[in-house]
Amino acid sequence: MTKMRIIVSGGGTGGHIYPAMALIKRLQERDMIEDVLYVGTEKGLESKIVKNAGIAFKTIEIQGFRRKLSLDNLKTVKLFLSSIHKSRKIIKEFKPDIVVGTGGYVSSAIVYAAHTMHIPTVIHEQNTIAGVTNKFLAKFVDKIAIAFTEAADQFNEKKKIVFTGNPRAQEVVNIQKNDRLTEFGLEPNKDTVMIFGGSRGAKPINQAAIATMSKFVESDYQVLFVTGRVHYDGVIKLIDDKYLNSANVSVLPYIDNMPEILPDIKLIVGRSGATSIAEITALGIPAIFIPSPYVTHDHQTKNALSVAKVNAAVMIPEKDLTSDSLFKEINQIMSDTDLQQEMSNNSKKIGVPDATDRLIKVLVDLVNK
Incomplete structure (x- = not known):
């Protein structure tokens, strides 16, 4: 069994960090790591997540280019050059067998530095639309995992290019049904819709869900509405107490270890980030996607369309989202068990339950080569 010294880098958003963490976790499970180092930024979300996981962590200072001409871009170039210098020092000290970048500006320096030092490199692109960093690095790396x-x-x-899927898929695929819904005042064996706008929540999704409460409380299914922590207090004030006290609806700010409850969900309504799609398709859960129109290159719309085109999901553009459009799509799926099954089967067909092992094979082949 190949044991590796591996540097992993990815930052900025959870979409870059969680696949990297899933890769490390699986390598540990398979006893394939001699040593691991995560390179990120001190200010990034990765700093907290990686440190909490007890993984060795080093930082470099780097920032992205502004889209408009700006003096800040001169600082960006200076930071990039100094971050390459620091990355080379990190690499010399750690002596990795391979370096993996999962996106975000921070991965550009360490992956590029590894290339110049003739160390095998891999980048992983989670979205349908490649990020700026991965497009830059593609010229230099040995493999591009998509x-x-x-x-x-x-x-x-x-x-x-190698198609591997997203490591988050394999991380959730073996989660079994459980009774966690009882923690939220819901019945564990009743068909459940989860409405969730991401870790911070999404105001347009919340507004549509609030306006649909009177219909949800009379439905044959129950609704788990996760508002996001920053929106929770405002949402509660806008919902009538008789709906909040209904046995059919549970309103929460956030759910820790959310993947654990996914096997008990019949339908998911939410954004179409790459991590969400990886988890949903691995488990074969029908979805209604409302892509965020505010992300770079509108990649969430492209992500959603890739699932909707095989009839594993429905997409509602945010500009078309209303109480009526939301309830119509939810009700259509929840009232038709044959449609639910068809969407679930189609979702599983595009899911990649062995995504991390596929990516690990790419790494092993390069290290052995």
């Missing part, structure tokens, strides 16, 4: 087949069109380096 989670959506559509992402292949984003890179000119076709021979480097």
Whole structure:
């Protein structure tokens, strides 16, 4: 069994960090790590997540380019050059067998530095639309791992591309049904819809859900409405007490270890981030996606369309989201068990339950080579 010294880097958003953490976790489970180091930024979300997981963590200072001409871009170039210098020092000290980047500006320096030092490198692209960092790094790395087949069109380096899926898929695929819904005042055996706008919540999704409460309380299914912590107090004030006290509805700010409850959910309503899609398709859960129109290159819409085109999900553009459009789509799916089954089967067909092991094979092949 190959044991590796591995540097992993990815930052900025959970979409870059959680796949990296899933990769490390699986390598540990398979006893394939001699040593691991995570390189991030001190200010990034990765600082908290990686440190809490007890993984060795080093930082570099780096920032992204502004889209408009700005003096800040001169600082960006200076930081990039100094971060490469620091990255080379980190690499010399750690002596990795391979370096993996999962996106975000921080991964650009360490992966590029590894390339210049003739160390095997891999990048992982989670979205249908490749990020700026991965597009830059594609010219230099040995392999480009992708989670959506559509992402292949984003890179000119076709021979480097390997479809692996998103490591988060394998992390959740073995979770079994459980009774966690009882923690939220819901029945564990009743069909459940979860409405969730992401870790911070999404105001347009919350507004549509609030306006639909009177219909939810009379439905044959129950609704778990997760508002996001920053919106919770405001949402509660707008919902009539008789709806809040209904046995059919539970309103929460956030759920820790949310993947644990996914096997007990019949339908998910929410954003179409890459991590969410990886988890949903691995478990085969029908979905209604309301993509965020505010993300770079509108990649959430492209993500959602990739699932909707095989009839594993329905997409409602945010501009078309109303109480009526939301309830119509939810009710159509929840009142038709054959449709639920068809969507679930289609979702599983595009899910990648062995995504992390596929990515690990790419790493092993490069290290052995």
